[in-house]
Each structure stands twice: as structure tokens, then as C-alpha cells.
Amino acid sequence: MRIACPHCGPRDRREFSPRGAALARPGPKAAPEDWDAYIHQRDNPAGITREHWYHIPCGTWLTVTRDTVTHVVEATE
Amino acid sequence: MRFSGLRVLAEGLRGQRGWTPHWHDRSPDAQYDAIVIGGGGHGLATAYHLAKEHGLTRVAVLEKGHLGGGNIGRNTTIVRANYFLPGNSEFYSRSLKMWERMETELNYNVMHSQRGLINLFHSDGQRDAFVRRGNAMAAQGDDAVLLDRAGVRRLLPYLDFDTARFPIHGGLLHPRGGTARHDAVAWGYARAAGRRGVHLIQNCEVTGIDIDQGRVTGVQTTRGAIRAAKVGIVVAGRSSQVAAMAGLRLPIESHVLQAFVTEGLKPVIDHVVSFGMGHFYISQSDKGGLVFGGDIDFHPSYAARGNLPMAEHVMEAAMTLMPMIGRARVLRNWGGIMDMTPDGSPIIDRTGIDGLYLDAGWCYGGFKAVPASGAAMAHLMATDRPADYAARFRLDRFATGRGLMDEEGTGAQHSLH
Numbered sequence: 001m002r003i004a005c006p007h008c009g010p011r012d013r014r015e016f017s018p019r020g021a022a023l024a025r026p027g028p029k030a031a032p033e034d035w036d037a038y039i040h041q042r043d044n045p046a047g048i049t050r051e052h053w054y055h056i057p058c059g060t061w062l063t064v065t066r067d068t069v070t071h072v073v074e075a076t077e
Numbered sequence: 078m079r080f081s082g083l084r085v086l087a088e089g090l091r092g093q094r095g096w097t098p099h100w101h102d103r104s105p106d107a108q109y110d111a112i113v114i115g116g117g118g119h120g121l122a123t124a125y126h127l128a129k130e131h132g133l134t135r136v137a138v139l140e141k142g143h144l145g146g147g148n149i150g151r152n153t154t155i156v157r158a159n160y161f162l163p164g165n166s167e168f169y170s171r172s173l174k175m176w177e178r179m180e181t182e183l184n185y186n187v188m189h190s191q192r193g194l195i196n197l198f199h200s201d202g203q204r205d206a207f208v209r210r211g212n213a214m215a216a217q218g219d220d221a222v223l224l225d226r227a228g229v230r231r232l233l234p235y236l237d238f239d240t241a242r243f244p245i246h247g248g249l250l251h252p253r254g255g256t257a258r259h260d261a262v263a264w265g266y267a268r269a270a271g272r273r274g275v276h277l278i279q280n281c282e283v284t285g286i287d288i289d290q291g292r293v294t295g296v297q298t299t300r301g302a303i304r305a306a307k308v309g310i311v312v313a314g315r316s317s318q319v320a321a322m323a324g325l326r327l328p329i330e331s332h333v334l335q336a337f338v339t340e341g342l343k344p345v346i347d348h349v350v351s352f353g354m355g356h357f358y359i360s361q362s363d364k365g366g367l368v369f370g371g372d373i374d375f376h377p378s379y380a381a382r383g384n385l386p387m388a389e390h391v392m393e394a395a396m397t398l399m400p401m402i403g404r405a406r407v408l409r410n411w412g413g414i415m416d417m418t419p420d421g422s423p424i425i426d427r428t429g430i431d432g433l434y435l436d437a438g439w440c441y442g443g444f445k446a447v448p449a450s451g452a453a454m455a456h457l458m459a460t461d462r463p464a465d466y467a468a469r470f471r472l473d474r475f476a477t478g479r480g481l482m483d484e485e486g487t488g489a490q491h492s493l494h
Binding site: 066 | 315317318326327328329330331375376377378379380384386475476489490491492
């Protein structure tokens, strides 16, 4: 699996660390249910998903659009 | 047909012509008392216990592919009860005792081999952690023996004791740990359930769950609608998809876990051995292949095949621990789809929809849990109350924060398990 870093170009998966689903973080006054949904509950799609990945060499956080069935990386931003 | 030594002998003399199929592939009826979605180890065990202990006579197992085609056929076959935390500890202890009776109870040879499991440690800190774990296992009534370096060397002389990057300080031996023939567990439960009248229906994919006023009324499948007042979801890595048919969102991510097997070799590894400084565990099958595995790839995946970086990590760990393995050739590698929960512990619970139950979240440890999971899920489906030994496997523990069972102590977050 290769991921295209916007700064460094396509790089090997070993340079990246996955952080999990790209979800909107609740505000400081959000209800406990919203935090539970953010931290624990997942759509967990078999197909296209959006995730946060960290590119270790250049220190950039990325939002990666990826297919969980084929491992194809469709977009990075 | 019952299996016995006499029967094997008689069939040998008669040219093996008297054997009959172990179970029958059924077409679905229009209605059942209970439906179990998923014909893997947990689903088949659930159906067996529904019929055996709870007297439900009209039970169906719906399997989208073939029986035992999922993770029960894709694991590294390890059976153990070396958990630490209340909740997990008593559950896996019970499960191991059920393993020890399984072959008699099912009248089926699952080749359960209690050859001993040795978790190696490589530092003083790890030794302390394993002493603590061993004490917890002993307090639960299970067996644990602390081995020093010489003790490990006596049992596992083939490890690299002299030049290893991470010196071996000792190991925790769990004598009743071991392996079993994984496919045979599915076949044994399928046969035993079928003999009690359970309908085993293959190539029948559930496409919808019918709910009326907060109560489940049946399921839609590729082979038509089937009515039932009780439906259990026992589908491992596909839990999120099936639960979504009932409008549920689960605290589960599906990840791929890889395993490997070498060509068949003469007997060389007599135990199950796990490395303490990397993700690597190994045993030798009765066929002679070295069966070994590592950690999940750490990004969600439904591919049932892994990426090379984790394969490389596993091979590196193998080489640093037992250099002799470098001469063996890997025959196959594969991946299973793990239903990972934030705290690494499972879920057997109601769902908030009457009559709909969930057995999921087995992470990378579902195989050894099969017997107790089936019994607990059957108890829950039949009585609407959790079995006491599985009462902590609650679906709402993440929302409330009460009763989290984080064996690794990393925090209850998806990216950490």
C-alpha cells in the first residue's frame, strides 16, 4: 500500500501511522453521547472510508480516502 | 452415526463404505423460533447450545457462504486461558474447561492438544508483569508456571539464547494451553447441532432485519424472508454491516490479522511459543507445518489479506527468536477479518431492539472462546438475561465507561488495539 503525501509524493505505507476514522471532534460542551459516538462508535464501512494518517518523516497529518476492501488509496488531503 | 474406535475398525474392514454425511444442508423454512446469523464457530456453537440446553427445537443457522468458511478456518488455532482481568478471566477459564470436554460432548475429534503455551519475557519489567499474570491465572484456578532462563532452555533448546537482540530471561508456561484442529471445531458443532434438529442453511445471505415497533420479527435473505422472534448476530468481522441493517452503529472496527504456514516438517516445535518483544507466536500442526502469526495491520480492512510490512515484521521476529526457521519455506499466508473493540474485549449483549442479540468484538482471540461464547449467547437469546460468566461483555460499557476490560492497558481507543 502506498499513500501520496501532498508534500513528499507517493511513499511506502511504512512511513505512515494510521490514527483512525476522520470524524468531526465534538465541541467542549458536547453531550456524553456525542463523545461516545466520536471515540467509540464507528460506521466501519466495507468500501470507501476517510481516515487520519500521520506521515512520520515530514510530520504532516493527512486525511486519506481509502477503500477497505481493495486497499486502494483514492485521495489524500 | 456415532464415532467410536470400534466403528473406525469396522469401517476399515468394510472399505470405509458405511460413513454418512456429518450434517445436511437444508433449505430455509418460513419460520423459526430463533435464527443465528453466521455459520462460523461461535454461531454453530450458539445454535448447538440453544437446542441442547434451552430446548429450542426450531433453530436455523444462516450462513452466506459455507459453514466454517470465516475466521474459524483462518486462525492460528491456539486455545488458552491466560487472561488477567475480572470478566475475561472467568470467561476464558470456563471456555478452556469446555474445550477439555468438547470431544466427548460432541463425539467428534477436534484434535485438541494441550501441549503447553509458553510466553517468553525479555526484561525484568516483563518478568514482573508475567508473574502478576501467572498469579491471576492461578487465582482463577488455572495453571501457570514461571520458568527461568534454564527452564525455558530445557523445553525450547532451539531458541537463540546466546546472540539474540532481546535476551530471553524466562517464560510463563501455561500447561493446559495448546491447539486444536480449527475446521473440525466448526464441523463438530455443525454435526452436533444438526443432530439436535438445527437447520444449517448455507449460501443464504441476510440482506435485511425486519423490526416492528422495536421488536425483531425476522430477516430478509437471498433465499427469501424468514420469520423469527429471536435473531442473533454472530458474524465477526461483518458485524457492522449486519448491525447496520437494524439501524445500529457498533463500537467495532474491522481489521486484518495475518497468519502464515510453512511446508510440512518433522516434529520440531512441541509447544505454542510467543515472543515477548515483537508480534510473533508459533506452533506446529500435526501435519508438520509451522503455523505462526503476528499483529493486526492497524488500519481497517476487509480484504482478508494483509500487507507486506506486517509480514516482514513477523518474519524478522521469527528469525531473531529462532534462527533455524530461516530454512523453512512459507507455503501460504492469509488474513482474517477481526472485529476489534476499543478495549480489546468482546460483546455478548442485547441491542436495544427486543429479540435482537449481538455476539461480536472477539478481536484477535475468538477461536478459544468458541464453546463459552456459544453457551453464553444461547443463554442470552433463550432467557433474555446474560449468563453470569459473560455478564461483563456489555455493549454499553464504552458509553458509560464502567466495566471496560483493557487487557493491554493501552486505553479504550480503536487506534490502540
